[in-house]
Amino acid sequence: MIKSINFKLPIYKDKSTSLIFIILIHNQLKLNIMKKNILTLAFTLFTLSLSYAQISGATALMALDELDKSITSQINSVDNLITNSIGNTGNMILSISARLKKDINETIGNTDKILREKQLGLYNQILSLKDDFNKAIKENIENIDVIATRVTQVIDDFFGKNREPNIFKYNTGVFVLNYDKDYSFSATGKNFDRPYEVFAKINGNKILPSTSNNTKLNFIIDSAFIKKNDDKNYIIGEIVFKWKIGLFKRKRERRDKFIIPLTPLNIGTAQAFYEQELPEKIFYTQQRTYNCSTGSSNWKGDQERESTAINILPVNGRSFDKNSIVINNWYQRYGGGYRFTSKTEQQTIGRISCKSDKKPYGGGGRSTLTFSYKEFEIKYEVNDLITNTQNVSTVNPTLFKLPEPVDGKRPNVSFVKIKTFDNKEIILTPNEQNKYFSLKINPVTDDISINWKK
Incomplete structure (x- = not known):
């Protein structure tokens, strides 16, 4: 609100002149009020914009820690272990995340102070890369190499102007536990010849490069140095750079962490x-009865003998199960018997016999055989x-x-x-x-x- 202004209005003899002066003062006051409102609105929008973009050091460090866990989890997955490019790209994102965390800790620290402009730019780039990395793994694994190229560009944009050593790309394969005798990996970048000392550190063991030049480091690690911890399918190593800067040769050191994926011999x-299609027998149970009879014996007691043939042929294209015959009933008077002389899947042959009483004028003979059997057909x-x-x-x-x-x-x-x-x-x-x-x-x-x- 604008406070009231006290002033004395000049008195003119001409009334029209006084009226014009009053109108001029009124318009000037309106213009001042509008200017103040516009400035207030602009300041408010600027403040909102800053508050939206501002991120504190503490918040950024916490978010970067969660990002590291997410990337590590992706590399730790068995299906992602199989594709080396996933581990390589993930290691590069972890590397620039570690670089940013180191820079934040050395400047504003884990505080409520906001990130500096360059730090904020790198922070947003890392978050974008992480999202694209996770999306590529889920939807289109071929994009991993494209993301690796973007990571290299980000590293070069933010750190390339410095003369310190910079890693642009890792080549870290999978180590097979209880099988591989050693583990080879490499890192490419620039200014690797500047440090007075470069080495890798794995489980507390110091490993010097097997070969090195300005743009590439090669390492060979004995399998004895690679030991699985807890339930994690990886170990964390680091490449240590030590160099000097400035007229007074101040010592500088940086440790770039990376992950070695581990897999058991049996994955x-x-x-x-x-x-x-397998054959299945469908069985059908059948039953048959065969009878045999004779006349009486003569006055001498000579016996009458008879027999009845058994001949079974399966019906409807079926086959005979030769081991399925079960005798349900056998009856004979004055003697007789039965037998099966041939049993195949196509036919069963046998005979039933009977005879009369051997006494003179003995009674006629009789026998009855009832049995069951199975026929089968094959369906696939x-x-x-x-x-x-x-x-x-x-x-x-x-x-x-x-x-x-x-x-x-x-x-x-x-x-x-x-x-x-x-x-x-x-x-x-x-x-x-x-x-x-x-x-x-x-x-x-x-x-x-x-x-x-x-």
Whole structure:
């Protein structure tokens, strides 16, 4: 609010002149009020803009720590271990994150002071790279190399003007526990010849470069220095640079951390799922009764003898189950018997006999045989089958031996299910390419071979 202004109005003899003077003063007061309102609005918008963009050192450090955990988690995943470029790009993002955290701690610290302009710019770039990194892993792994190029550009833009050593790219493969004898990795960048000392540090062990020049460092680490800790599938190492600056040769040191992905010799377990048409017998139970009879014996007691043939032919194209005959009832008077002389799947042959009483004028003979048996027909049904569980090696192929064809019916592979050591499930199918594993089927034996694309 504008305070009231006290002044004496000049008195003019001409009334029109006095009126004009009053109008001029009124317009000037309105103009002053408008100017003040515009300045107030502009200041408010500027303040809001600053408050939106400002980030404190403490907030930035906390966010960068969470970012590091997210990137590490992605590299730690078994499917991401398989693609080296994921680990390499992730290591580069972790490296510039560490550089920014170091710069924040050395300037404004873990306080409420806001980031400096250059720090804020790098902070926003890192967050953008992290989002693109995670998106590429989930949706389009081929974009990882593009992100790696962007990371290199960011490092060069923010740190390249300094004459200190800068790492632009890591080449860190996967170390196979209890198998690899040593581990080789490299870092490319510039100004590597400036430090008076450069070395890698792994689990407290100091490793000098095997070869080095101004733009590349190569390291070979003995497997004895690489030990898995806790449940993590990685170890954290660092490359240490020591150099001097200025007229008085002040000593400077920087430690760039990186991750070595670890994987066990057996990356998980797998089972093959397949289909095969197998014969199934459909049984039908049948029952038959055969009778035999004779006349009486003569006055001498000579016995009358008779027999009845048994001849069974399966019906409707079925087959006879020769081991299925069950005697349900056997009756004979004055003697007799039965037997089956031939039993095949196509026919069963036998005979039942009887005889009269051997006394003079003895009574006529009689016998009865009742038995059941089974006929069957074969139908082919598709069976869903599973192989035994096998370990999936990171080094050697995993082989599944499938059954031989049955009546010309060969097994047909549906899919292979892999359960990795970090509780992930990967499905491989014969007609689809997989970026982590290859699946091959032997065209002669139908056996399955799985290889890890290390």
